[in-house]
Amino acid sequence: MALPVSGDPEDMVPTWLLFLSWIAIAAAVLCAAWLVFDIYGRDYRPPMAIMGVVWPVTALYFGPIAIWAYLRWGRPKSDRWQREHGREPADPPCWVPAALGTSHCGAGCTLGDIIAEFGVFLLGVKLAGSTLLAEYVGDFVLALLLGVVFQYLAIAPMRGLGFREGIVQAAKADVLSLTSFEIGLFGWMALMSFVFFPEPHLHPDHVTYWFLMQIGMVIGFLTSYPVNVWLIRKGIKERM
Structure with missing residues (x-):
């Protein structure tokens, strides 16, 4: 079923959907920014350099879920994390x-x-x-x-x-x-x-x-x- 529409795109989006949209987009941008800072600003760089780009971009649509995944399976691969913890990360689950x-x-x-x-x-x-x-x-x-x-x-x-x-x-x-x-x-x-x-x-x-x-x-x-x-x-x- 189509959502209510009028001639103006600003009027055709229900208030609840507009509010949810702003929350989701703002959260995604903030998550991506935090990942950029953590990877490059705090030097938790992944051994595969391209993943330093992949993680923030993934946050643009997965938001906080991308940060959760990064903290579990992204950051532990960095040299800094391994120096701090004195060990390599454990093997991830088979689906990771x-x-x-x-x-x-x-x-x-x-x-x-x-x-x-x-x-x-x-x-x-x-x-x-x-x-x-x-x-x-x-x-x-x-x-x-x-x-x-x-x-x-x-x-x-x-x-x-x-x-x-x-x-x-x-x-x-x-x-x-x-x-x-x-x-x-x-x-x-x-x-x-x-x-x-x-x-x-x-x-x-x-x-x-x-x-x-x-x-x-x-x-x-x-x-x-x-x-x-x-x-x-x-x-x-x-x-x-």
């Missing part, structure tokens, strides 16, 4: 490596989505008369580019690969993963456009748009997780 791999994929997708959504909106781009289709194409292309770069920065150093072979292996590890992430997100975006706010549509200049996108990214995480389990088991993707 796949979850970290999914967050790694999700970070590239999330950054690509944010850039593409604003780009499509500001430039007024449409494909076949559809803004949503333009968002799909922009999101996927940028997610693919960033996802492969993120995966290259993880795989190439661990396997000692050159640039060309590293890119090939990164693509093998990430294309299926990020596609499954985007399938979940794109399905949710279709609901946003055709069911929740069919006319007028919400746009990236509205806080509720990004709150709903947070939900979509969590859904994308869930649809990508089983694929990451399979990729890691097959040795196509490295444990993070």
Whole structure:
């Protein structure tokens, strides 16, 4: 069922949803900022450098859950934590490596989505008369580019690969993963456009748009997780 609408996007969002949106977005930004400070300001840098970017980006849609996961399985991998505690961290539960791999994929997708959504909106781009289709194409292309770069920065150093072979292996590890992430997100975006706010549509200049996108990214995480389990088991993707 569509939410109440009027001609003005500011009027079509119920007060409770607007309030919840501001709380969720503010919490996510604060969590991401804290992670940046803890990783780089306090020098709890992960051994895999790209994870220093992945953790704050993950907080942009998982909020406090990302901090909880970081304190359990991210910070203990840093040299500083191990010096402070005089030991290496215990092995995580079996589901954690796949979850970290999914967050790694999700970070590239999330950054690509944010850039593409604003780009499509500001430039007024449409494909076949559809803004949503333009968002799909922009999101996927940028997610693919960033996802492969993120995966290259993880795989190439661990396997000692050159640039060309590293890119090939990164693509093998990430294309299926990020596609499954985007399938979940794109399905949710279709609901946003055709069911929740069919006319007028919400746009990236509205806080509720990004709150709903947070939900979509969590859904994308869930649809990508089983694929990451399979990729890691097959040795196509490295444990993070």
